[in-house]
Ligand code: HPA
């Protein structure tokens with residue numbers, strides 16, 4: 001089974017590039033920028049990766065981002081992830097970045113996106129990994145700040161494919177961003193939003209009805225509402241599920257209780273993703289391997305999950321077909 005998982009071509013659709021910041025690289029970049037990290041050793045830093053909820057994780061994630069200053073920093077961060085992606089037999093990535101995490105502390109939008117984008121270009125050349133870019137708004141900030149960010153993205157419209165919504169979920173429902181997502185849709189972006197990670201199924205409904213999302217990030221709490229399950233299945237709205245993230249952030253108390261199998265059995269269009277792998281204890285193959293073991297998923301289910309990742313991606317139909325035609329397992 002592990003060999004099958006490793007061999008399967010996969011797309012990663014829910015990945016925060018800032019969440020791939022490995023401690024070794026963090027210390028290296030801090031040093032070259034003459035900045036101090038709150039922790040004096042890698043082990044001390046890793047010991048802090050013990051979260052009780054999403055907010056505890058986010059506090060550390062934003063703090064770590066403080067050492068990212070130059071275009072090269074964003075380049076190195078992204079290129080390091082792409083190397084890992086290659087090792088995981090990921091053939092296509094749709095990475096999220098949070099420009100506000102950086103512009104809020106005085107880094108230019110252009111520095112962030114140009115560093116990330118150059119690494120994606122080089123990664124495609126060096127590893128054959130195709131890519132899309134998702135710009136995510138921070139939901140703990142205002143809708144006005146999201147509008148400013150959307151405006152900053154205008155010169156980069158050709159390289160940004162989708163708009164997302166992330167950060168602290170509870171208390172910041174999708175409806176807070178209805179107008180800015182209407183504008184993003186007008187501008188032609190594909191829409192995705194984190195919903196139903198910690199907050200209830202009503203947040204998933206709002207993402208659908210108010211933001212008119214094309215895809216949902218997480219969506220675990222959708223299972224609370226049979227009408228929502230039916231709606232998601234009938235409309236083939238993909239959920240980007242992240243098992244190890246859910247475990248580390250205590251969305252589930254044990255992988256044996258993870259809702260993925262129930263989602264599959266309910267006919268939902270689910271995919272497996274790593275979210276913030278540097279913090280959550282594993283990249284994509286680890287997510288597949290651990291959830292397969294915990295839920296005793298069959299080979300057919302594993303193959304289906306990998307196929308779903310290609311089908312739910314933003315690739316064109318003919319590109320999807322080329323990859324799926326190679327699924328001879
Ligand atoms: N949830 C919400 N916001 C995030 C996450 C997450 O898992 N990772 C980075 N930002």
Ligand code: ZN
Nearest residue numbers: 166194217275
């Ligand atoms: Zn996420």
